[in-house]
Structure formats: structure tokens, C-alpha cells
Amino acid sequence: MSMADDTTAHVEGEPRFDGTPKAVWPLYEVFVRGKRGLNHVHVGSLHAPDDTMALHNARNLYTRRNEGVSIWVVRGDAITASSPDEKDPFFAPSGDKVYRHPTFYDIPDNVPHL
Amino acid sequence: MDHTDPHDENVYDALATADEDGRWAFGTGFDAGDAEITAPSPEGVDRADLATYCLMLADDALIASQRLAGWTTKAPELEEEVALANIALDLLGQARVLLSRAGHLGAAEPYRVGPQDDEDVLTYFRDDRAFRNVTLAEADLGDFGRTVAWVLVFSAWRLALMQRLTGSRDPVLAAVAGKAVKELTYHRDYAAQWVLRLGDGTELSHARMQAGLDGVWPHVEELFLAHDVERRLVEAGVAVDPAELRGDVDAVVAQVLPAATLTRPETPAVGLVGGRGGRDGVHTEALGGVLALMQSLARAHPEATW
Amino acid sequence: MTVTEDQGPDVAALEADFDRTVAAEGRVEPRDWMPEGYRKTLIRQIAQHAHSEIIGMQPEGNWILRAPSLRRKAILLAKVQDEAGHGLYLYSATETLGVDRGELTEKLIDSKQKYSSIFNYPTLTFADIGVIGWLVDGAAIVNQVPLCRSSYGPYARAMVRICKEESFHQRQGFELLRALMAGTDAQREMVQDAVDRWWWPSLMMFGPADGDSPNTQQSMAWRIKRHTNDELRQRYVDMTVPQAEALGVTLPDPELRWNEEREAHDFGDIDWDEFMQVVKGAGPCNAQRLANRRAAHENGQWVRDAATAYAAKQAVKKVTAA
Numbered sequence: 001m002s003m004a005d006d007t008t009a010h011v012e013g014e015p016r017f018d019g020t021p022k023a024v025w026p027l028y029e030v031f032v033r034g035k036r037g038l039n040h041v042h043v044g045s046l047h048a049p050d051d052t053m054a055l056h057n058a059r060n061l062y063t064r065r066n067e068g069v070s071i072w073v074v075r076g077d078a079i080t081a082s083s084p085d086e087k088d089p090f091f092a093p094s095g096d097k098v099y100r101h102p103t104f105y106d107i108p109d110n111v112p113h114l
Numbered sequence: 115m116d117h118t119d120p121h122d123e124n125v126y127d128a129l130a131t132a133d134e135d136g137r138w139a140f141g142t143g144f145d146a147g148d149a150e151i152t153a154p155s156p157e158g159v160d161r162a163d164l165a166t167y168c169l170m171l172a173d174d175a176l177i178a179s180q181r182l183a184g185w186t187t188k189a190p191e192l193e194e195e196v197a198l199a200n201i202a203l204d205l206l207g208q209a210r211v212l213l214s215r216a217g218h219l220g221a222a223e224p225y226r227v228g229p230q231d232d233e234d235v236l237t238y239f240r241d242d243r244a245f246r247n248v249t250l251a252e253a254d255l256g257d258f259g260r261t262v263a264w265v266l267v268f269s270a271w272r273l274a275l276m277q278r279l280t281g282s283r284d285p286v287l288a289a290v291a292g293k294a295v296k297e298l299t300y301h302r303d304y305a306a307q308w309v310l311r312l313g314d315g316t317e318l319s320h321a322r323m324q325a326g327l328d329g330v331w332p333h334v335e336e337l338f339l340a341h342d343v344e345r346r347l348v349e350a351g352v353a354v355d356p357a358e359l360r361g362d363v364d365a366v367v368a369q370v371l372p373a374a375t376l377t378r379p380e381t382p383a384v385g386l387v388g389g390r391g392g393r394d395g396v397h398t399e400a401l402g403g404v405l406a407l408m409q410s411l412a413r414a415h416p417e418a419t420w
Numbered sequence: 421m422t423v424t425e426d427q428g429p430d431v432a433a434l435e436a437d438f439d440r441t442v443a444a445e446g447r448v449e450p451r452d453w454m455p456e457g458y459r460k461t462l463i464r465q466i467a468q469h470a471h472s473e474i475i476g477m478q479p480e481g482n483w484i485l486r487a488p489s490l491r492r493k494a495i496l497l498a499k500v501q502d503e504a505g506h507g508l509y510l511y512s513a514t515e516t517l518g519v520d521r522g523e524l525t526e527k528l529i530d531s532k533q534k535y536s537s538i539f540n541y542p543t544l545t546f547a548d549i550g551v552i553g554w555l556v557d558g559a560a561i562v563n564q565v566p567l568c569r570s571s572y573g574p575y576a577r578a579m580v581r582i583c584k585e586e587s588f589h590q591r592q593g594f595e596l597l598r599a600l601m602a603g604t605d606a607q608r609e610m611v612q613d614a615v616d617r618w619w620w621p622s623l624m625m626f627g628p629a630d631g632d633s634p635n636t637q638q639s640m641a642w643r644i645k646r647h648t649n650d651e652l653r654q655r656y657v658d659m660t661v662p663q664a665e666a667l668g669v670t671l672p673d674p675e676l677r678w679n680e681e682r683e684a685h686d687f688g689d690i691d692w693d694e695f696m697q698v699v700k701g702a703g704p705c706n707a708q709r710l711a712n713r714r715a716a717h718e719n720g721q722w723v724r725d726a727a728t729a730y731a732a733k734q735a736v737k738k739v740t741a742a
Contacts, residue, residue: 046512047191048193049724050727050731053311056303057193061505183493183497186484187477187500187716190716190721190724191723192474194720194723195477196504203497206490207494210494213490231489238488238489259723312727315728315729316726410486411487415488418603419489419599419603420489420599
């Protein structure tokens with residue numbers, strides 16, 4: 001239940017996050033094969049401290065523990081992705097990540113305003 | 115993704131028609147497995163004893179589920195929110211079948227004040243002295259460390275019980291057990307994973323995990339005590355002798371604790387009152403509080419169904 | 421957050437390409453070029469939606485331990501669990517835009533991002549559980565079904581899954597209310613009281629009137645949003661009125677009546693002062709909801725740290741063993 005009511009219509013811009021996140025579990029991408037005869041399909045992602053817990057969490061969240069469903073989990077930072085548009089030179093430097101935005105890169109804590 | 119049908123905004127159409135399958139959301143299905151709760155009690159088995167035994171196993175799950183549901187919106191991470199709710203739902207499902215079975219065998223009649231189903235009569239209109247759960251089920255869950263210690267012990271014990279109960283002469287108990295074995299195996303493994311991580315995580319988590327285990331431990335001894343009803347039903351091939359379960363629980367504990375760098379607690383067992391414990395309806399003070407909250411609304415409207 | 425890729429000679433071409441894709445009802449996917457404003461708008465909207473799911477667990481969670489039948493308890497527990505799942509699907513969609521969930525959680529508990537104001541109202545009786553399902557989830561569905569066609573792929577896909585479960589939620593709410601209306605006088609009074617309290621806040625869920633919602637036009641051009649706030653609100657009123665009649669409850673608006681000419685219901689003025697007050701944090705439960713969320717997050721830190729430490733130790737063991 002819920003929805004996005006448009007309450008931020010008057011809020012200017014995105015306030016910049018200035019807190020320091022503490023230990024955050026890595027992101028895992030989840031692939032599920034709903035039944036035999038099908039391919040595994042990407043269904044989303046989740047956070048988990050390690051592979052074992054990632055599988056547990058994926059089973060809970062994406063299959064609701066339906067038996068007979070095969071699940072793959074893989075850390076997001078282990079995936080190499082193609083560029084969506086080969087003719088575009090801008091993607092060259094980030095062509096190795098699933099998502100190409102800033103927080104997907106390890107940034108040392110002491111570098112300001114990155 | 116496909117475009118949604120332009121008429122899909124009429125999701126309200128479905129509102130007008132009643133849905134009979136009762137499965138509104140995952141995990142709420144009421145599933146007795148292969149056996150109907152109305153099956154006759156097996157030949158030579160005392161009906162009242164069987165009803166009481168069903169209540170014991172039902173109350174363990176019901177009160178445990180109620181405790182776990184208390185984690186809602188408080189879990190340490192959203193993934194754990196989902197996992198703990200799953201466990202609570204599984205146990206609630208086990209409780210509902212067993213309560214209905216007990217009701218079918220006559221257990222609800224002394225408490226009936228209104229038009230409620232047996233499972234609700236037994237849940238909401240019995241006083242604490244009539245609850246038959248082991249005191250572990252009602253114990254405070256404390257922090258997440260204590261909670262996973264609690265889930266580990268409770269599920270290892272109940273799994274050992276349910277594995278044996280699959281061979282019960284009572285078809286309902288056997289069916290409930292068959293389904294419960296799968297669920298409890300999952301609960302045990304989930305808890306074991308967390309005991310490992312908290313035990314062998316940080317210094318702080320190690321200390322809290324050990325304290326949690328120490329806090330749960332006093333309720334363990336009671337898990338292996340047989341009540342007279344259980345003894346009679348063991349004779350009749352219906353029930354499981356709790357004394358038999360110690361080996362299984364010990365094996366789990368012996369496997370998990372060293373790997374988690376934890377030590378087996380030596381905290382003394384919670385004492386019985388005149389030789390009587392949870393199975394006799396003699397509980398810790400905690401149960402009264404659990405029931406007061408759980409029963410408050412239903413008791414305020416004894417003539418109502420919901 | 422700055423994205424450096426969108427500076428350079430080809431930006432105009434990229435933007436034209438993007439606009440063509442969106443105008444042709446194509447889907448934008450995570451690694452595609454997108455205007456920074458589009459990305460920010462999406463992050464804001466999806467995060468707000470995700471936060472709403474998570475905060476929305478609290479008003480309903482308030483009744484799990486007291487649910488008056490085991491069937492209702494199981495349904496409610498499963499529903500609240502679904503909401504945690506929905507929150508996770510949505511946070512997962514924001515991750516594809518390069519925002520970390522931990523960062524969004526910090527923003528939520530620091531009041532730097534919003535959630536739906538409806539959850540700042542208290543659940544005072546068990547009938548509120550039914551009314552939340554019927555009215556609040558109902559309004560959410562009206563808002564969300566069009567989002568299944570949102571231009572951003574991960575958001576649209578998350579919404580498909582969510583909408584499927586939401587319709588179960590709404591039906592359980594309606595079914596609960598029907599049961600209560602067929603019950604005792606006290607139960608019927610409970611339902612009417614709950615409808616009286618939730619009706620106006622549910623209308624506010626569609627956001628400010630179109631004239632006061634400057635971002636709407638851009639969001640619609642980007643196909644993030646498909647209808648204006650007022651269009652959706654009208655649709656919701658028109659759908660809900662006959663349901664209220666079927667239930668036998670009165671919607672607390674003396675000006676509510678069918679307008680033959682418009683072929684739609686006229687309804688009274690929304691109290692926008694109350695709306696803005698709640699948005700700004702002075703609703704009945706704002707402080708409590710955020711304090712609870714903060715407590716859960718902070719009390720869980722040692723657990724999350726422990727799991728991280730354990731994973732690091734295991735990784736070292738693996739390396740030394742190899």
C-alpha cells in the first residue's frame with residue numbers, strides 16, 4: 001500500500017546527502033527461473049552481507065519461498081555490462097558497471113564533494 | 115514490459131465479487147495438508163487427550179508466532195523484516211490447523227461465548243492457565259541476537275518433534291507435521307546463519323549473541339519433559355516423547371555454537387511450580403502480558419465475528 | 421550528485437534521442453543516457469514511494485498483535501510483509517539510478533525526503549485496517565496502475581508486481597468492511613467513524629491541485645506520470661462513491677453529488693492547510709513514525725555491522741585456504 005503523493009512539488013532540488021553511511025551490505029542482482037524449461041530472468045536486486053544470506057533473502061523476497069524455483073544471485077560489482085549504445089563515446093569509462101552512476105564507484109571518504 | 119491494458123484502471127470491478135479462496139496474500143492460506151481436520155480420532159485414542167495434545171502443539175506455535183510478529187517494523191534490515199514475518203506466518207498456519215483440530219475434538223466448547231470459529235474461541239477466550247505451550251514460546255525475544263538464539267532452539271526442537279510426528283497414527287497430526295518439517299528446516303537454517311554471523315562478527319555482536327543465548331537457555335530443559343497426556347499418547351502411537359528430542363537439539367547446538375565461537379550456556383533451568391510447567395498451564399509471568407494484548411479486542415466484542 | 425557524462429557537444433543529440441524514445445512510449449533503461457532532471461525526478465518519486473511503503477507498515481502493524489481473529493491476523497501480517505517487499509522492489513529500482521538504499525534511508529530518517537502523508541494519521545480502531553485497504557490502497561492503485569507504464573523500465577516493472585499485490589490488499593480491506601457492516605452495531609459505528617477520519621486524507625493522497633503542482637507537466641512529458649493529480653482524484657471519487665453505497669457507509673462530504681453535465685461527481689474543497697501542515701511534519705503521527713523508523717535502523721546497526729565483519733573474515737579465510 002502507498003503511493004507517491006506529489007508533496008515535494010515545492011521542495012527545491014535534491015538536498016545533498018551529507019551523512020556518512022555506516023556498514024552497508026553490498027548489492028546483489030537476483031535471477032530467478034520460475035519453472036523448469038525457462039531461463040533465469042533478472043527480477044531485481046537486494047542487499048545482503050554475503051552470498052549465503054543473499055540467497056536466503058532472494059528466496060524470501062522474490063519467490064516467497066516457493067519451492068522448485070531456481071535462484072541465482074550475483075554481486076552487482078561482479079557484472080560486466082555492455083554499453084547500451086555502442087556509438088556513444090561517453091559510456092566508455094563506465095562500460096564495466098551494471099549501473100553507471102556515481103555511488104557505484106568506491107570513493108574514499110576523505111575526498112570532498114565527489 | 116508490455117503495456118497494460120487501457121481498461122486496467124477498472125481494478126475495482128473485482129471488489130464487487132467475493133473471493134472465496136481466502137488467500138489474500140502470501141502465507142495466509144489455511145492448509146491442513148492431506149487430512150481433513152474432521153477425521154475421526156484413531157481407534158483406542160482418548161479424544162480429550164488428543165485434543166489436549168493438539169492444543170499443546172498449537173499453543174507453542176501460536177504464542178511463538180505472536181512473539182515474532184512483534185518484530186514487525188523493528189527488524190534490523192528490511193530483508194530481515196520479510197524473513198521474520200515469514201517464520202511468524204508459517205507458525206501461525208501450523209497453529210490454526212492444530213487449533214481447529216482441537217476444536218473439532220471438543221476443546222473449544224468450555225470457552226465458547228459467541229459465534230466465533232473454534233480456532234478463535236480457543237485463541238481469544240481461553241485464560242492463560244488453559245494455555246499449554248512450553249514457556250520458551252512465551253519468553254521475551256529481546257534483541258535480534260536473543261531472537262535468533264530463540265528461533266534456533268525453538269525450531270531445532272520443533273523440527274525434531276515434527277519429523278517424528280509424521281509417523282503419527284492421527285492423520286491430521288501426521289499431515290501437519292509433514293508440512294511443518296519443511297518450514298521448520300528453513301527456520302532453523304535461517305537462525306543458524308544468523309547465530310554464526312553474530313557470534314563470529316564483531317566483538318559487540320559476539321557479546322550480545324552470547325547474552326541472547328544465555329537468556330534463552332533456561333527454557334530449554336522444559337522442552338524435554340513429558341506430560342502425562344504425552345506419555346499416554348506415545349503409548350497409543352500418536353504423540354512423540356519429548357525426551358527423545360534432546361539428542362537432535364544437542365547435535366544442532368554442538369554444530370552451530372563452536373562454529374559461531376559461542377559457548378554452551380550454563381544458566382540454570384527455569385524452575386517448575388510444584389512440578390508443573392507450561393504444559394500444565396503453569397506459565398511465566400510473560401504469558402499474561404502476551405495474552406492481554408492479543409485478546410483485548412476480541413474480548414471487548416464477545417458477540418462479534420470479524 | 422554530479423554526472424559528468426551529460427556535458428559535451430553531443431548532449432543535444434542524446435537528449436533528442438531520449439525525447440524520441442519517451443514520446444514513442446519506449447522504455448528508458450538504467451544505462452541509457454537520461455537528462456539529469458529526469459533522473460532526479462525519478463529518484464525523488466521512487467524513493468518517496470519506497471519510503472511510503474516502509475513507513476506505511478507502521479499504522480497497520482499497530483494492529484497485528486491485537487487482530488481479533490486468526491484469519492485477520494494472518495492476512496494483516498502477510499499484507500504488512502508485502503509492503504516491506506514493495507519497499508524493497510522500489511529501493512531496488514532506485515539503485516539502478518545509482519542511489520544506495522542506505523543513503524535513502526538516512527535521508528528519510530533525517531526528514532530530507534518525504535513519504536506519503538496519509539501514514540501520518542493514526543489507526544485508532546480495527547476498522548481502520550479495513551478502511552486503509554479500501555480507501556488508501558484504493559487511492560494508491562488509482563495512482564499506481566498508470567505507473568506500470570512509466571517510461572523508466574525498472575520502475576514500471578516494479579509497479580507491475582506491486583499493483584498485482586495491491587489489488588489483493590484492497591479487496592481484503594473491502595471484504596473486512598463488509599464483514600463489519602454485517603456485524604454488530606458497534607462494528608458498524610467503528611466503520612463509519614473510520615471512514616469519517618480517512619476520507620479526506622485519502623483525497624489528499626493525489627497531491628496538490630493541478631494549479632499548485634508545477635512539476636506535473638514535466639513529469640507527464642517524460643512519461644514518468646501519466647495523469648494530473650486532479651484527474652486521478654476525480655477518477656478515484658467516481659469509483660469510490662458507488663462502493664460506499666454498496667457498503668452502506670456515508671462519505672463525510674455534504675457537497676458530494678453526481679453532476680449530470682460533467683458526468684462526474686462534484687465534491688467539496690479539500691483542506692489544503694491541513695495537508696500542508698502534515699507535509700511539513702506537524703501531522704498527528706509524523707514524529708512517531710520517523711522515530712520508530714530511526715530506532716529500527718539504528719538498533720539494527722550492530723547486526724548489519726556484524727554480518728559485514730563476518731563476511732570479511734570469511735573472505736580472508738577463503739583466500740588463505742586457497
